[in-house]
Amino acid sequence: MVGPDFHRPDAPQTPRYTESPLERETVSSPGTGGAAQRFVDGADLPAQWWSLYRSEPLDRMIRDGIADSPTLVAARATLRQAQENLTAQTGALLYPRVDANASATREKLSNAEFNQRGATPPFNLYNASVNVSYMLDIFGGNRRQLESLASAVDYQSYQLEGAHLALTGNIVTAAIREAGLRAQIQSTREILAAERETVRRVARQFELGGVGRLELVAQQAQAAQTEATLPPLENQLAQTRHLLAVLIGKLPSEAAVPEFNLDTLHLPEELPVSLPSELVRQRPDIRASEALLHEASAQIGVATAALYPQVNLTGSFGAQANQLHNLFAGPAIWSLAAGLAQPLFNGGELEANRRAAIDAFEVAQANYQETVLQGFREVADALRVLEGDARTVKAPKRWRSRATAWTSRASSMNSAARATSLSSTPSVSTTWRSSHWCWRSPTASRIRRRSSRRWAAAGGSRKARRPRWRLKRRTERSSAPCGAAGDINGQG
Numbered sequence: 001m002v003g004p005d006f007h008r009p010d011a012p013q014t015p016r017y018t019e020s021p022l023e024r025e026t027v028s029s030p031g032t033g034g035a036a037q038r039f040v041d042g043a044d045l046p047a048q049w050w051s052l053y054r055s056e057p058l059d060r061m062i063r064d065g066i067a068d069s070p071t072l073v074a075a076r077a078t079l080r081q082a083q084e085n086l087t088a089q090t091g092a093l094l095y096p097r098v099d100a101n102a103s104a105t106r107e108k109l110s111n112a113e114f115n116q117r118g119a120t121p122p123f124n125l126y127n128a129s130v131n132v133s134y135m136l137d138i139f140g141g142n143r144r145q146l147e148s149l150a151s152a153v154d155y156q157s158y159q160l161e162g163a164h165l166a167l168t169g170n171i172v173t174a175a176i177r178e179a180g181l182r183a184q185i186q187s188t189r190e191i192l193a194a195e196r197e198t199v200r201r202v203a204r205q206f207e208l209g210g211v212g213r214l215e216l217v218a219q220q221a222q223a224a225q226t227e228a229t230l231p232p233l234e235n236q237l238a239q240t241r242h243l244l245a246v247l248i249g250k251l252p253s254e255a256a257v258p259e260f261n262l263d264t265l266h267l268p269e270e271l272p273v274s275l276p277s278e279l280v281r282q283r284p285d286i287r288a289s290e291a292l293l294h295e296a297s298a299q300i301g302v303a304t305a306a307l308y309p310q311v312n313l314t315g316s317f318g319a320q321a322n323q324l325h326n327l328f329a330g331p332a333i334w335s336l337a338a339g340l341a342q343p344l345f346n347g348g349e350l351e352a353n354r355r356a357a358i359d360a361f362e363v364a365q366a367n368y369q370e371t372v373l374q375g376f377r378e379v380a381d382a383l384r385v386l387e388g389d390a391r392t393v394k395a396p397k398r399w400r401s402r403a404t405a406w407t408s409r410a411s412s413m414n415s416a417a418r419a420t421s422l423s424s425t426p427s428v429s430t431t432w433r434s435s436h437w438c439w440r441s442p443t444a445s446r447i448r449r450r451s452s453r454r455w456a457a458a459g460g461s462r463k464a465r466r467p468r469w470r471l472k473r474r475t476e477r478s479s480a481p482c483g484a485a486g487d488i489n490g491q492g
Helices: 049-053 056-068 072-094 141-207 211-228 230-247 276-282 284-307 349-419 426-458
Strands: 038-041 097-107 122-135 269-275 310-321 333-341
Touching: 038 056, 038 211, 049 056, 049 333, 056 141, 141 211, 141 230, 141 284, 211 230, 269 349, 276 284, 276 349, 284 349
Parallel strands: 038 269
Antiparallel strands: 097 122, 122 310, 310 333
16 A cells, blocks of 8 residues: 555653652541542552542532533534544445346437438337445555544543543532532631621720730631632632532433532542653543554545545446337447546645645654643653642641641630730631631642543553543642631632
8 A cells, every 4th residue: 555554653751750769658637538538550540530539429420521511412423423424434435336227218210310301209228237346455545544544533532531521520520529618618618707706896895805806807807708719619609619510411400419628538549640651642632643644544545645646437238229128138238447647737736735734744753742742741740749739738737737727826825815804816816717627628739630640640551441541631729828827719
């Protein structure tokens, strides 16, 4: 066959993903989401990776999403369409075409073509025949075309796998986001309750003349600010639950979406990490890009074959008669023919088509290289973020432990001060508020980030290669500075 034979690009030969070697496990901290996670090179990731969170409501939602999601329905239909196109073209390009023809006509012919006057009497003519045609694929143009269509089927299959993984990943991400929002709302309500108690005490002291109006107004403003943060969080929670309903293919008003809490979602302690040499064989986005490269390679062969002669064979076998009952009584009629067509001049069209196909291959090759580079970058980023997330969680928990002691000490001091009307309690509320936020936010943030990044770090799974999955990562960072009282709008 003319045109290049496709060879799968070699995997990058690098021993690791990051610039410097990784620690074998992340740091640990006490409490929810604080367990150390260990990197396991070359380990297999279960096909149903979400089961590692050990949440039956989450498992049930993902099963419903896989069964009813319009996104997956469309992806499956697109794959079937590509497969049917391949089947149709396989029959048209590889096999002879056989057609049966039958006709009945009544004619009256003029004798003028025989240089005679008059006309023949009217007569009937019945014809039945079988026609066969076949294009010899001498230079492989048809086979290259089928190779291109088969690559398109591969591409759609990887797209389906990517859609499958994106859907399951989005459901997990949304569920964990809901759990994080519930934790934020709970923390905010607890903070608000403490601040209202502070306002009540300061108001009492103001009545007794122990504090000025300015201090009372400041405490009332602080409580009002905290209360104002609740509606946005509740709106986000409602929107997240609506998103979960749509992801599983249900209307928000009809879906029975369970409630998710951080305490019911368990963070796996082992992180499978694909070997760098295996990553390009496991990620559906890279495999899809490779399929497009294969398709572009095959199109060079199609364009090249168009420059060469095209040979067509045709034949027919049948019968003719003036009377229908004599149609198969007389001698059979048949014909055999061969045709050759060689392009001679077409204004440079065919040569330009071939050059364009080569350029398209170079584009696909560059896109493939870019996809590989981005894939390795995403894994390197994920691995580093996993380490950083663990340290981020450990520091606020250490700070919270100290803040709890400070809060207890300050509370005792303020109790004594209140007994002598020497002081008020805002400092206790402020310290407790800051410590409470810095405990909730990083914990939720860490679990949410790892829900998405850990699968990017894995890069795929040998167990899960059929289907091959790719998780759509969603990462969100909390902007709340630890120790900054009053800032509880971060996405924890």
